[in-house]
Amino acid sequence: MSATTTSDRVLMEGSEALARAAIAAGCRFFAGYPMTPFTEVLEHLARLLPEVGGVCINAESELEAVGMAWGALATGARAATGSTGQGLSLMQESFSELTLAELPLVIFNMARGQQDYFQATRGGGHGDYRHIVLAPQDVREGVEHVQLAFHLADKWRNPVLIYGDYLLAHTQEAISIETVAFPELPKKDWAVDGSLSGSGRSRGVTSLGVSKVGEPAMGQEGKAQYIATKIPLMEREVRVEQGYCDDAETVVVAFGSPAKFVKYAIAQLREAGHRIGYVRPITLWPFPYAAVAAAAGGPNVRRVGSFELSAGQLVEDVRIGVGGQAPVTFIGGVSTDHSGFGVGRILDVELIADRILALHEDRELPLIPGYEQYSYQIQEHQK
Amino acid sequence: MSIIDTSSAPTVPARKVEALKPDLLLTQEHHMCPGCGEPLAVRQFLETIEELGVATRTIAVAGIGCYTSFSGSMDVDLVQALHGRAPSVATGVKRMLPDSLVFTLQGDGDMVNEGLQEVLHTAARGEKVTCILLNNGVFGETGGHMTATSVIGQRTKNSLDGRDAEYHGYPILIGDLIAQLQGASYVARGSVHNAGSVARTRKMFKRAFESQLRGEGFTFVEVLTMCPTGWFVPTADGPTYMQETLGEVHIMGELKAEGRVRTTEELHAENVAKQRELDEQIARGGIEK
Amino acid sequence: MSETPMSEPTVSIKSRGTITIDAGHCKGCELCIPACPPRVLTMSTAVNHMGYRYPELYPGCTGCGACLYVCPDFVFEVYRFEQPVVTEVSERKQ
Numbered sequence: 001m002s003a004t005t006t007s008d009r010v011l012m013e014g015s016e017a018l019a020r021a022a023i024a025a026g027c028r029f030f031a032g033y034p035m036t037p038f039t040e041v042l043e044h045l046a047r048l049l050p051e052v053g054g055v056c057i058n059a060e061s062e063l064e065a066v067g068m069a070w071g072a073l074a075t076g077a078r079a080a081t082g083s084t085g086q087g088l089s090l091m092q093e094s095f096s097e098l099t100l101a102e103l104p105l106v107i108f109n110m111a112r113g114q115q116d117y118f119q120a121t122r123g124g125g126h127g128d129y130r131h132i133v134l135a136p137q138d139v140r141e142g143v144e145h146v147q148l149a150f151h152l153a154d155k156w157r158n159p160v161l162i163y164g165d166y167l168l169a170h171t172q173e174a175i176s177i178e179t180v181a182f183p184e185l186p187k188k189d190w191a192v193d194g195s196l197s198g199s200g201r202s203r204g205v206t207s208l209g210v211s212k213v214g215e216p217a218m219g220q221e222g223k224a225q226y227i228a229t230k231i232p233l234m235e236r237e238v239r240v241e242q243g244y245c246d247d248a249e250t251v252v253v254a255f256g257s258p259a260k261f262v263k264y265a266i267a268q269l270r271e272a273g274h275r276i277g278y279v280r281p282i283t284l285w286p287f288p289y290a291a292v293a294a295a296a297g298g299p300n301v302r303r304v305g306s307f308e309l310s311a312g313q314l315v316e317d318v319r320i321g322v323g324g325q326a327p328v329t330f331i332g333g334v335s336t337d338h339s340g341f342g343v344g345r346i347l348d349v350e351l352i353a354d355r356i357l358a359l360h361e362d363r364e365l366p367l368i369p370g371y372e373q374y375s376y377q378i379q380e381h382q383k
Numbered sequence: 384m385s386i387i388d389t390s391s392a393p394t395v396p397a398r399k400v401e402a403l404k405p406d407l408l409l410t411q412e413h414h415m416c417p418g419c420g421e422p423l424a425v426r427q428f429l430e431t432i433e434e435l436g437v438a439t440r441t442i443a444v445a446g447i448g449c450y451t452s453f454s455g456s457m458d459v460d461l462v463q464a465l466h467g468r469a470p471s472v473a474t475g476v477k478r479m480l481p482d483s484l485v486f487t488l489q490g491d492g493d494m495v496n497e498g499l500q501e502v503l504h505t506a507a508r509g510e511k512v513t514c515i516l517l518n519n520g521v522f523g524e525t526g527g528h529m530t531a532t533s534v535i536g537q538r539t540k541n542s543l544d545g546r547d548a549e550y551h552g553y554p555i556l557i558g559d560l561i562a563q564l565q566g567a568s569y570v571a572r573g574s575v576h577n578a579g580s581v582a583r584t585r586k587m588f589k590r591a592f593e594s595q596l597r598g599e600g601f602t603f604v605e606v607l608t609m610c611p612t613g614w615f616v617p618t619a620d621g622p623t624y625m626q627e628t629l630g631e632v633h634i635m636g637e638l639k640a641e642g643r644v645r646t647t648e649e650l651h652a653e654n655v656a657k658q659r660e661l662d663e664q665i666a667r668g669g670i671e672k
Numbered sequence: 673m674s675e676t677p678m679s680e681p682t683v684s685i686k687s688r689g690t691i692t693i694d695a696g697h698c699k700g701c702e703l704c705i706p707a708c709p710p711r712v713l714t715m716s717t718a719v720n721h722m723g724y725r726y727p728e729l730y731p732g733c734t735g736c737g738a739c740l741y742v743c744p745d746f747v748f749e750v751y752r753f754e755q756p757v758v759t760e761v762s763e764r765k766q
Binding site for chain 1: 406407409410433438439440441442444451454455456457458459460461462463464465468470471472473474475476477478479480483484500501504
């Protein structure tokens with residue numbers, strides 16, 4: 001990737017920056033349903049897309065939003081949809097099936113916290129499918145990731161999901177929307193435009209493994225096998241950032257906005273002489289297992305921590321990556337604001353540093369303020 | 384022996400007036416059961432597209448039902464949608480390719496059960512697509528289960544004593560609902576239970592497609608089709624059964640055309656007149672297209 | 673077709689058209705039988721390779737196409753003769 005144009009930096013809300021990046025990537029269709037903290041992405045696209053001859057539809061539901069994007073994608077257009085994790089739950093049937101149909105959908109997930117890690121990386125839909133998941137740590141990286149997402153989606157004919165959050169969508173940063181140049185991709189000769197109707201060579205965009213009469217048909221099982229063999233190839237797209245791992249005694253894994261906080265806390269702890277390193281998965285799928293394994297296998301590593309704003313989802317991939325080389329501890333926690341939309345009390349550098357240091361010094365993790373109030377107490381009949 | 388040899392074309396001078404199958408159908412073979420009404424509708428809308436000369440800008444969006452098996456044999460660019468979701472997919476296609484003729488092919492289970500809000504909102508938005516509903520009042524593909532259009536008293540696999548309004552609720556007259564929406568420019572309900580009705584349905588397809596191509600709004604053609612397998616009646620009884628059940632409730636006719644919404648009573652009177660006219664045409668030796 | 677012995681009484685039946693029947697693709701639904709206005713289609717006694725009986729044509733076809741309109745299996749083609757064809761058939765067999 002290389003930047004081809006530069007423009008002046010302007011103070012811009014993350015949602016607008018992502019929307020402008022989508023347009024810079026050639027996105028010409030968007031459909032969505034308002035939902036905090038995703039809403040502003042839809043707002044900006046509703047305003048900006050018509051200016052470039054595109055279409056943005058305020059769909060009647062998330063089910064319809066993804067269906068509309070599906071139709072636009074089938075014509076070869078770059079198209080996207082989005083929501084929060086809750087809205088994406090409604091879209092899961094389509095996510096599964098349009099992956100089988102090999103449609104290059106880009107999904108903007110402005111999630112409420114990081115509790116949708118499993119949804120993004122495992123999916124809530126049926127069947128065997130994987131979506132490439134990019135997790136930008138800030139708006140600047142988000143602008144790059146959005147363009148990368150459209151490229152990867154077309155490169156693999158597979159959906160790509162941007163895992164963002166309240167901070168990514170609503171933080172204002174001074175940025176410029178720089179168009180990223182990618183290698184040229186093949187023409188979309190599979191896309192429908194009607195031109196081959198009646199020629200005996202008409203096209204079908206389908207998840208079912210059905211083909212036109214006279215052409216070899218994969219069948220449902222064949223189609224599933226075909227997609228299954230594409231999955232390991234897409235694993236080449238793994239992206240990861242790491243720091244201070246060479247001599248680290250403790251390695252912390254974190255992604256997205258919280259990773260930026262973790263990196264800052266670790267830099268401070270380093271200055272105080274603590275040998276702590278970090279691994280930041282940039283792609284949540286494919287997960288950087290090899291990088292986590294290498295970091296955990298460092299000569300001094302004694303423990304690995306997973307910091308995430310959830311009850312512990314990323315930690316499962318961290319354990320797979322570490323592969324028993326060191327004990328893995330979950331050091332994050334559920335964290336949203338009172339509305340459930342924001343990122344919550346745990347996203348605080350001091351609190352994060354406290355927890356990392358406790359892990360590093362093999363102390364018990366400090367209690368998160370306010371947590372004791374809602375701790376589940378075992379009932380008599382459950383003992 | 385007076386049986387005529389019909390294995391090949393006549394040897395005396397003759398003009399072929401009807402072809403074996405539409406040109407837009409790659410093969411005459413399909414997986415539909417004997418006596419199924421769906422292929423009758425498929426023939427008519429494909430031939431209408433040929434007649435209008437718009438094949439090379441036609442895109443189909445298929446729902447999920449028995450008719451999905453035509454997705455491989457219809458020689459038109461096609462997008463396969465999920466059950467119920469075809470109108471949204473068609474919306475995305477049409478918005479990106481506004482000069483194309485876009486139609487959906489859906490059944491009553493697909494459109495009226497699973498995807499009711501999709502079709503209503505697509506109509507309300509005035510999306511310039513044509514939704515085609517093949518309505519047989521049952522889930523044919525699963526073996527004859529009640530749908531949202533099954534009529535009161537209709538026996539299905541999960542309404543064994545007949546659909547009971549008190550217990551199962553009332554059928555949805557989808558065409559009537561859509562006709563009320565401002566975004567819809569043409570709404571019609573045809574049927575394939577006899578040759579005259581097939582010919583009338585053909586005209587409905589033509590008017591709907593023409594309205595779409597003129598960019599007037601959302602267009603909708605519902606076709607009542609026989610499903611003797613799902614109804615558990617002999618194939619030869621299908622048309623009569625259909626007329627006496629679905630046909631009595633889902634009244635055939637143009638529910639909305641040229642800005643006018645028609646009442647059930649108006650449609651019924653029109654139907655009597657039109658059937659008489661068609662019967663006369665057939666008796667004279669052929670239906671005028 | 674019109675090889676009727678001289679001794680038998682015959683009638684002339686005029687056909688304005690005819691059809692071809694792809695009996696091999698017929699699924700025997702019988703929808704064409706009542707659809708035919710001149711009632712010149714009957715179901716065969718023999719069956720095709722799928723085990724279905726199929727329609728057979730007797731003289732008197734008008735080429736109206738009603739059979740084709742109601743045929744789910746696309747087995748018919750319809751022709752109209754330039755000059756009507758007259759068939760002499762045995763009165764008994766009528």
